Amino acid sequence: MDGLTLRAITAFGASPTRVEIVRFATGHVEFSIHDICVETGLSRPSVRMHLGALEALGLVTSRRDVQPRGAGAIRYWSVRPSEIADVLDDLCLYVSSSRG
Template sequence: MNTKLNPDDGDQLLAVLNALANPHRLRIIAALQGGGRNYVSQLAREIGISRPLLHLHLQKLEAAGLVSSTMELSSDGKALNYFEVTPFNVPLTPDAIATAAATLTNNPES
């Protein structure tokens, strides 16, 4: 998903906060930010988690728009799924949260 993050969108803000509410996912973002794009097997080795577990976390991050993926063929014909951080800036101020909260689709006040 290559979606531009809109911090005024309450549902999107919840997805971002939910995606970041896990230490593995924070480490994934940090590893990709520090080392640039990387493929799943190498990233799993760097972070120290299994590839299946990494895939689950990457799916959550990608669904929130925080990372993006590209499938590429290596010189030996293997398909490698590369991931990279999608640039984002999500301000967390009381005013920003109030603006986003007003747009929630599951808003009990509407």
């Protein structure tokens, strides 16, 4: 993430970490917490916290499945592109609207 992008994100109080997670997620149909940890270097608890916040906002969803190796359950996540687009559109509309 370059300096201008980081400045734009933090200017609105957005979490650069969450933006990076969403950016990663939009390039994948489904992903696991492990996938994000490998990509970003974040810890599992940190990724879990951010995904939980994004899920509460309706921007990502999850489903449980059996791990490919058969060792217990795994949670797969996916992004909801239309919801993310709506949030970004709403922000753009709000910022560009005049209050005259």
